[in-house]
Amino acid sequence: MSLEASNSSGGGGSQVALVTGGYDHTIKLWQAHSGVCLRTMQHPDSQVNALEITPSGQMVAACGYQHIRMYDLQSANPDPVMNFEGVTKNVSRVGFHEDGKWMYTGGEDCTARIWDPRAGRQLQCQRIFQVPAPVNAVVLHPDQTQIMVGDQSGIIHVWDLRTDKNDQLIPEAEASIQDIAIAPEGKLMAAVNNKGNCYVWTLDGTPPRPVPRRQLLAHNKYALRCKFSHDSTMLVTTSGDCSAKLWRTSDWSLLRELRHDTQRWVWDAAFSIDSRYLFTGSSDSYARLWDVEKGTLEREYCGHQKPITALAFKDHAV
Amino acid sequence: MATYDNKIWLLKNIREAFIATDDTGLCEIVMAGEDFSKLFQNKALEDKKRIREGQLSQPSTSRVKEGMGDISEDDDEKEIVTQFDPYPDMEDSEEEYGSSYLRYEEFGGHRQRSNTAQWLDKKEQALKKAAKIKVIKWDDSSTQLSTEQIAEIFTRSEVKKPENKKSLLAEQMEKCPDLPHRQYLEYAKFDGTAQMGLPVKSFKIFMTMLPEKHQNYPLVVCVIANAKIKDLIGFTCYKYSIEHPEISLGSVHNYGLCIAEDDGEVDWAFPCLDINEPCSKFGFTCLGLVELKNKHVFAHAPLSIPEESMLEVFPKAGESGQSHQNPSRQHTGGSATSEAVRKAINAVNQERKVAESELDKIQSHLNATDAPQYKTYRVHLLRKVRTNTLVQLGISLERIEVEPLVAHKHQFWSRSKYFRLNIDSVAWCQILEARANKTTFRLVYSPSNSNYYCDPNNSGGTSFFPPSTVYKIYDFECEHEMAREIVDKINTILDLRNSPCRREYKTSKEKKTQTRRSFQTRHLS
Numbered sequence: 001m002s003l004e005a006s007n008s009s010g011g012g013g014s015q016v017a018l019v020t021g022g023y024d025h026t027i028k029l030w031q032a033h034s035g036v037c038l039r040t041m042q043h044p045d046s047q048v049n050a051l052e053i054t055p056s057g058q059m060v061a062a063c064g065y066q067h068i069r070m071y072d073l074q075s076a077n078p079d080p081v082m083n084f085e086g087v088t089k090n091v092s093r094v095g096f097h098e099d100g101k102w103m104y105t106g107g108e109d110c111t112a113r114i115w116d117p118r119a120g121r122q123l124q125c126q127r128i129f130q131v132p133a134p135v136n137a138v139v140l141h142p143d144q145t146q147i148m149v150g151d152q153s154g155i156i157h158v159w160d161l162r163t164d165k166n167d168q169l170i171p172e173a174e175a176s177i178q179d180i181a182i183a184p185e186g187k188l189m190a191a192v193n194n195k196g197n198c199y200v201w202t203l204d205g206t207p208p209r210p211v212p213r214r215q216l217l218a219h220n221k222y223a224l225r226c227k228f229s230h231d232s233t234m235l236v237t238t239s240g241d242c243s244a245k246l247w248r249t250s251d252w253s254l255l256r257e258l259r260h261d262t263q264r265w266v267w268d269a270a271f272s273i274d275s276r277y278l279f280t281g282s283s284d285s286y287a288r289l290w291d292v293e294k295g296t297l298e299r300e301y302c303g304h305q306k307p308i309t310a311l312a313f314k315d316h317a318v
Numbered sequence: 319m320a321t322y323d324n325k326i327w328l329l330k331n332i333r334e335a336f337i338a339t340d341d342t343g344l345c346e347i348v349m350a351g352e353d354f355s356k357l358f359q360n361k362a363l364e365d366k367k368r369i370r371e372g373q374l375s376q377p378s379t380s381r382v383k384e385g386m387g388d389i390s391e392d393d394d395e396k397e398i399v400t401q402f403d404p405y406p407d408m409e410d411s412e413e414e415y416g417s418s419y420l421r422y423e424e425f426g427g428h429r430q431r432s433n434t435a436q437w438l439d440k441k442e443q444a445l446k447k448a449a450k451i452k453v454i455k456w457d458d459s460s461t462q463l464s465t466e467q468i469a470e471i472f473t474r475s476e477v478k479k480p481e482n483k484k485s486l487l488a489e490q491m492e493k494c495p496d497l498p499h500r501q502y503l504e505y506a507k508f509d510g511t512a513q514m515g516l517p518v519k520s521f522k523i524f525m526t527m528l529p530e531k532h533q534n535y536p537l538v539v540c541v542i543a544n545a546k547i548k549d550l551i552g553f554t555c556y557k558y559s560i561e562h563p564e565i566s567l568g569s570v571h572n573y574g575l576c577i578a579e580d581d582g583e584v585d586w587a588f589p590c591l592d593i594n595e596p597c598s599k600f601g602f603t604c605l606g607l608v609e610l611k612n613k614h615v616f617a618h619a620p621l622s623i624p625e626e627s628m629l630e631v632f633p634k635a636g637e638s639g640q641s642h643q644n645p646s647r648q649h650t651g652g653s654a655t656s657e658a659v660r661k662a663i664n665a666v667n668q669e670r671k672v673a674e675s676e677l678d679k680i681q682s683h684l685n686a687t688d689a690p691q692y693k694t695y696r697v698h699l700l701r702k703v704r705t706n707t708l709v710q711l712g713i714s715l716e717r718i719e720v721e722p723l724v725a726h727k728h729q730f731w732s733r734s735k736y737f738r739l740n741i742d743s744v745a746w747c748q749i750l751e752a753r754a755n756k757t758t759f760r761l762v763y764s765p766s767n768s769n770y771y772c773d774p775n776n777s778g779g780t781s782f783f784p785p786s787t788v789y790k791i792y793d794f795e796c797e798h799e800m801a802r803e804i805v806d807k808i809n810t811i812l813d814l815r816n817s818p819c820r821r822e823y824k825t826s827k828e829k830k831t832q833t834r835r836s837f838q839t840r841h842l843s
Contacts, residue, residue, distance in 0.1 A: 034494055
């Protein structure tokens, strides 16, 4: 069973999908433009640490304590269709190869892993990468051969999948790396830490080598996520200071600060494909849609009983 | 309890309490095979057996006893004490350790299905569910990939510069600018169909306030059980406006929920359900959503002046025809207020916030001079057993009057009457507690002290301070600002009058605090 089974058929998989999950052990699928909750899926026994929609848009992967579960977005099934297990601790991040050939995760068991979702095949591509501290962030370079692994001791490990060699970056001593992002063009990398600082590198060469470029005092509290917009012109950082901040990648100036009276910790964010809109998910159990240019709140998504800690958005180009 | 030091009994009891009170059955699954009380019992038996066999195999020592007559095996066994024996001198009969925890349902007429049967059912369901889920386990034994394999699987792909795309989301957003349900969005979280592990409750709701053609079918709504009636109203509006975006509903404050028949006929003999009660409290499943202006009963609390943001969220609030209660000090009257007026009030409120500090000084002076003037307020009289009633509280230098504002034609159980208190019988007035949008304040008075009269059954009055002077209380509730004003006003008047009743109350109160303080210091030293 390939993750890309429905790739050719397109169908429902090509639609716009907003998925949120959090502490209330549910995952919700929303109609993004109206704000109506379409479905609620069950994520038993654990909070949702991260969500990622498969490249085909057919499924969403949710990682939590000891499990990575995959839900079919096209059916009405409230239960997962696949369950990846065998990890002893929290799985903090999940992501996919651009064609869905394999899945990568990072977790508090101090590992980054590559999973073969087509289990039972002759050729398995299962791999494991051990680091000395619990892993908070993993991200795949768009060239599909390097995985950046950020751990709680503050080290970013550059894991080359082809050579199995690895390099280390230590942007700030004794500050836990909370999230890493690589711009879709593959030329920029950003990482945020628990001090609220954001570090930026340029990536040059083949294979790409990170060169320190910039430090941003992004937030004065715990930073939680960072993400580049699809056109690589913006970086969003979210934080425990109840805000999401948008930075221009051209000169690293602050473009906009997104706050709301009731908004609390902002755990996750996602851009629309035209970089015009930004979704955020917060501890006040609301997800929000912002117009980036105007800085206005366009939609709110209410339905979760507890904080939203993860969201995933899949847009469709027209 | 005498058996508290019995390890087996305790283990068994705790285990059974967990299993019996856990409706999900998870406890039983988790603890399956871990019945330690049984394990201990079995171990104790085994040990005894082993020890006894050991003794039997040592004829020289055990046979000595033969001469002293028959020692029964039972006696023998009793004397053997093992480390697993929790309670050496207790008979280990099944009754002793038997079910000590009974589930209350089992006391009823017919017995529930056994825990085992339920557990088996749950297990079967879980298995069925699990069969549909493909489980992929991390395989630690899998062999290392060869360099060729790695090169084959982990190929480098060319990074393309993403072209500028037009987003489907943006297109949909443009096509769908109007969101009728957005004003009720905050109620979406009460949706009972989208929860996991939370108790829910379903209602059939007839939209009686809509034109007849829309009333044919009830709206079935399912909310989480601890949602309040006002949340149920809000969620009903939310759900209805999603399903029927062409019909515009008013503000949730305009609606109440009444008991209805199966056919949607509202039972007007009963008042609207109290909007602050959880809906799990009510057994009715058929309810009618009614517009409050058509009702004789005033079932909701007065609204405070909406802030600017509120005006946006509830754009129709002003035009509904429902009279808004504006309990701010400028507008105790309560008439339908136009948008412009409310904006003006907002502006005034804003200014007041800014100039608060200066105003405070002037205010205290004004209070003193204004206090004796007769003034009325709309507040809720709180009652212990019955519903709270909206009353007009009139305060003057002479007396405090309480006049119910609603003609309770149908509320036969809460016929409250006009009553008044001589100001000299009032001993104390203070704010009790301030909650999110309401403040409760208390009036202490002495019924023996004056020519006061009130409704014959002394509604709400609870006596305390026995036995010398009997004091009674009335509790009221209203919006913060007003409560503070009322309490200030009454206290100013009370201080002006300084009646014997007030002096007496004050003295007794002081005495009480002193005793408490001396008691504390004694204990601390």
